[in-house]
Amino acid sequence: MLLYALRRLLYLVPVAFGVSLLVFALVHLAPGDPISAIVPPDAPKEVVDKLKEYYGFDKPLPVQYFRWLAVTLTGDLGTSIGTGRPVAAEVASAFGNTIILAIAATLFAFTLAVILGTSAAYAKSRIVDRLVTMISLVGVSVPHFWLAIVLVIIFSVELGALPPMGLGPENSTGWRPDWAHFKHMILPTIALSVIPLGVVTRTVRSTVKETLSMEFVTALQAKGMRDDQILRHVLKNAAPTCLAVMGLQAGNLIGGSILIETVFAWPGTGFLLNSAIFRRDLPILQGTTLVLAGFFMLLNLTVDVIQTMVDPRIKRG
Amino acid sequence: MAIQSPTVDISAALVRPTLASASRGYWPSVGRRLRRDPVTLVCAGILLLVVLSSIFAPLLGLADPYKTSMIRRLYPLGSPNHLLGTDELGRDMFARLIYGGRLSLFMGVMPVLCALLIGGTLGITAGFVGGKVNMAIMRVMDVFYAFPSVLLAISLSGALGAGTENTLLSLTLVFIPPICRVSESVTTQVRGFDFVDAARASGASALTIVRVHVLGNVLGPILVYATSLISVAIILAAGLSFLGLGVKPPEPEWGLMLNTLRQAIYVNPVLAALPGVMIFITSICFNLMSDGLRAAMDVKA
Numbered sequence: 001m002l003l004y005a006l007r008r009l010l011y012l013v014p015v016a017f018g019v020s021l022l023v024f025a026l027v028h029l030a031p032g033d034p035i036s037a038i039v040p041p042d043a044p045k046e047v048v049d050k051l052k053e054y055y056g057f058d059k060p061l062p063v064q065y066f067r068w069l070a071v072t073l074t075g076d077l078g079t080s081i082g083t084g085r086p087v088a089a090e091v092a093s094a095f096g097n098t099i100i101l102a103i104a105a106t107l108f109a110f111t112l113a114v115i116l117g118t119s120a121a122y123a124k125s126r127i128v129d130r131l132v133t134m135i136s137l138v139g140v141s142v143p144h145f146w147l148a149i150v151l152v153i154i155f156s157v158e159l160g161a162l163p164p165m166g167l168g169p170e171n172s173t174g175w176r177p178d179w180a181h182f183k184h185m186i187l188p189t190i191a192l193s194v195i196p197l198g199v200v201t202r203t204v205r206s207t208v209k210e211t212l213s214m215e216f217v218t219a220l221q222a223k224g225m226r227d228d229q230i231l232r233h234v235l236k237n238a239a240p241t242c243l244a245v246m247g248l249q250a251g252n253l254i255g256g257s258i259l260i261e262t263v264f265a266w267p268g269t270g271f272l273l274n275s276a277i278f279r280r281d282l283p284i285l286q287g288t289t290l291v292l293a294g295f296f297m298l299l300n301l302t303v304d305v306i307q308t309m310v311d312p313r314i315k316r317g
Numbered sequence: 318m319a320i321q322s323p324t325v326d327i328s329a330a331l332v333r334p335t336l337a338s339a340s341r342g343y344w345p346s347v348g349r350r351l352r353r354d355p356v357t358l359v360c361a362g363i364l365l366l367v368v369l370s371s372i373f374a375p376l377l378g379l380a381d382p383y384k385t386s387m388i389r390r391l392y393p394l395g396s397p398n399h400l401l402g403t404d405e406l407g408r409d410m411f412a413r414l415i416y417g418g419r420l421s422l423f424m425g426v427m428p429v430l431c432a433l434l435i436g437g438t439l440g441i442t443a444g445f446v447g448g449k450v451n452m453a454i455m456r457v458m459d460v461f462y463a464f465p466s467v468l469l470a471i472s473l474s475g476a477l478g479a480g481t482e483n484t485l486l487s488l489t490l491v492f493i494p495p496i497c498r499v500s501e502s503v504t505t506q507v508r509g510f511d512f513v514d515a516a517r518a519s520g521a522s523a524l525t526i527v528r529v530h531v532l533g534n535v536l537g538p539i540l541v542y543a544t545s546l547i548s549v550a551i552i553l554a555a556g557l558s559f560l561g562l563g564v565k566p567p568e569p570e571w572g573l574m575l576n577t578l579r580q581a582i583y584v585n586p587v588l589a590a591l592p593g594v595m596i597f598i599t600s601i602c603f604n605l606m607s608d609g610l611r612a613a614m615d616v617k618a
Binding site: 021137141145147149150153251252254255258274276277278285 | 459464467586593600
């Protein structure tokens with residue numbers, strides 16, 4: 001198992017190389033000289049040249065890339081143009097806030113999805129099945145940033161029950177597990193969980209249904225096993241497929257949180273990315289993208305390994 | 318707005334390998350099945366209405382969607398002359414919602430079409446040629462798969478800058494990898510069938526085999542998958558505009574309208590939520606239609 005995990009990790013190296021190339025290219029995709037983002041347009045030519053030399057922009061691109069890679073691998077993501085603080089510190093504090101929200105949303109979405117999907121697969125009445133199918137359809141079709149606005153309209157504007165934005169009360173200095181902060185999390189969590197809820201419910205429903213039609217279930221029934229014990233067997237067989245989808249969804253949720261964080265002014269990576277884009281703060285854009293992609297890769301790796309632990313048949317080459 | 322795991326439902330469509338060569342009975346039966354599916358028909362009807370009304374918007378006698386009016390700002394729904402009220406600059410909401418369909422639909426459909434062309438070609442090539450070519454193409458796709466789709470779209474648009482062309486470009490890039498992966502996996506499956514070997518044995522060139530024997534068999538599943546991406550693309554495009562990365566004001570576009578109307582949620586909440594309803598309706602219709610299409614084409618009879 002350890003060997004398998006190591007092999008997967010090794011396989012990740014070329015992908016990670018490609019990802020670093022792409023992230024590096026982001027800055028050079030930007031219209032105009034990357035230096036023009038830092039200096040005012042009327043700066044004297046000597047200053048511009050000096051800065052170019054300082055950042056290494058006067059070197060050929062491959063040289064620039066390897067210099068950037070070497071620095072990045074030491075954990076130095078550069079300096080934010082907007083705030084002058086190190087990018088790594090900015091991204092780290094924002095990333096913590098994003099993860100808090102992501103954990104809450106995944107827990108909520110996956111628990112509900114497993115319950116809904118399984119009960120739909122087991123349901124004798126078509127109404128339950130239809131209802132669950134409808135919920136999952138709405139989940140995958142609703143623009144989640146619009147849902148976020150609608151939630152704010154209902155619960156903050158009309159009912160005045162929940163705060164419309166922010167991480168916590170106004171004097172809050174950081175996230176803390178108390179009610180005042182939980183209150184701020186409720187709406188973003190719901191808005192963030194609709195997509196994974198829809199997708200995972202759909203997957204759980206179809207996988208459990210498929211597993212239920214397998215012969216071993218009939219065999220277990222014939223043996224006289226109790227229904228709840230059979231359910232355990234069914235879920236264990238359905239788990240690998242569902243886990244794969246869940247892993248992908250957990251990662252996508254972090255990507256999707258960019259929009260939700262913007263609506264709720266939640267100080268996470270998405271919010272950081274969005275404000276960086278508008279200040280044309282390319283180092284932040286680069287750093288955030290790199291950290292999020294790296295996290296996504298590790299997440300996928302973890303899911304792969306867990307999947308093979310649950311079902312050793314699916315070892316991927 | 319998540320691109321779903323692409324390989325899940327595709328293989329079912331390949332159960333009958335001779336699907337295209339026996340095309341006499343196939344497409345008519347797909348059509349028959351679609352005609353008997355009321356949900357798909359209703360969705361197709363709604364979509365047709367949205368598409369046609371946005372295309373022919375100038376002929377509908379609507380108010381000017383660009384004409385601002387400082388005294389008519391944020392009229393509520395049902396105001397005289399303004400059926401759906403007015404926006405934060407006093408422009409007629411109904412007209413803007415109809416005109417907004419032009420860019421919103423275009424930005425949803427166009428990237429998927431472009432990605433279908435590029436990703437499909439790459440995927441079919443990778444699947445048919447196999448070996449090192451497959452390896453090279455698919456490993457490059459793996460790099461794009463290392464990003465959550467929304468992050469990739471936003472980072473690319475963020476770096477490129479706002480604007481319709483840049484949004485199109487970044488969305489196309491986001492959709493190439495999933496389409497390529499699906500195309501590759503279906504093509505690899507088709508390549509294993511005996512009729513491909515038979516064609517090769519009888520001296521057909523690679524291009525002929527792809528054109529005559531492979532394309533007909535893989536196009537169905539790829540198209541079905543691509544239609545399921547349209548709703549994702551519409552939401553993603555609206556999301557980019559919502560962030561201010563897509564269409565620039567004053568163009569009417571649903572995502573951008575949601576953004577600019579956010580300041581009005583305390584004054585006129587229903588109005589502020591209206592553009593999202595349009596996105597929701599079109600995306601749900603595209604999803605249901607794609608499901609119906611898949612059901613109609615995955616026949617195992």
